[in-house]
Amino acid sequence: MATKLTWLGHGTWLIETAGHRVLLDPFLNDNPAAPVKADQVECDFILVSHGHFDHVADAAAVAKRTGATVIAIFEICQWLQGQGVPEEKTWAMNLGGACQQPFGRVKLTPALHSSTLPDGSSGGDPGGFLLSLADGNVYFACDTALFSDMELIGRAGLQVAVLPIGDNFTMGPEDALEAVKLLRPQCVIPAHYNTWPPIAQDAAAWARDVEQQTDSRAVVLEPGQSYTLG
Numbered sequence: 324m325a326t327k328l329t330w331l332g333h334g335t336w337l338i339e340t341a342g343h344r345v346l347l348d349p350f351l352n353d354n355p356a357a358p359v360k361a362d363q364v365e366c367d368f369i370l371v372s373h374g375h376f377d378h379v380a381d382a383a384a385v386a387k388r389t390g391a392t393v394i395a396i397f398e399i400c401q402w403l404q405g406q407g408v409p410e411e412k413t414w415a416m417n418l419g420g421a422c423q424q425p426f427g428r429v430k431l432t433p434a435l436h437s438s439t440l441p442d443g444s445s446g447g448d449p450g451g452f453l454l455s456l457a458d459g460n461v462y463f464a465c466d467t468a469l470f471s472d473m474e475l476i477g478r479a480g481l482q483v484a485v486l487p488i489g490d491n492f493t494m495g496p497e498d499a500l501e502a503v504k505l506l507r508p509q510c511v512i513p514a515h516y517n518t519w520p521p522i523a524q525d526a527a528a529w530a531r532d533v534e535q536q537t538d539s540r541a542v543v544l545e546p547g548q549s550y551t552l553g
Contacts, residue, residue: 325553326458332356332546333518340456343367343426348378349385356518358547361385371395372465373438374446383408398447402440418448428455434467458552469498473505481508487515489522496529503537510540
């Protein structure tokens with residue numbers, strides 16, 4: 324089956340690829356935009372981009388219930404172990420590093436953001452994920468500002484880029500449009516917007532700008548909807 328990306332609201336995604344289910348930044352129970360709760364998702368792997376509550380809130384509970392392996396920066400893996408996730412079910416990384424997993428290659432890319440865990444401890448450096456999958460390369464920028472090295476990430480040749488457009492806490496629409504120009508993905512999908520009033524955006528208007536000013540196709544999803552690669 325082709326790779327399917329399902330937006331679960333805010334920065335949370337379910338990636339189904341190569342017979343595996345990968346959950347990115349699980350924030351479900353307290354997410355007003357989430358179409359499902361944390362006890363309703365099944366996954367084999369969990370990716371965590373940084374330590375903020377709205378990205379890590381349900382990671383430990385889902386990992387312990389499903390037995391999923393959590394892939395994250397070293398400090399977050401340590402914190403999750405303190406939350407009861409077995410050490411052997413964590414895969415610690417750092418920025419610029421990559422690892423091969425059963426579903427594909429995972430590279431932890433830089434992000435310009437902050438990363439403090441819910442208890443106030445350090446979440447290490449924030450990151451994004453470049454996934455090299457059988458159906459193509461998918462880049463999740465996660466929470467970040469615009470940075471020029473996105474051009475280097477785009478050199479991998481991106482089937483899909485998922486970018487935040489909410490502004491205030493991340494890139495807004497204007498900077499996200501510039502990110503598309505640097506990354507040059509075949510398809511771009513907006514995320515991290517409309518969860519709360521401070522990050523409300525007109526995603527359809529942004530998508531029109533993308534298609535008028537770049538060669539990328541823009542796809543706007545509602546929470547619970549999916550995009551299939553290919």
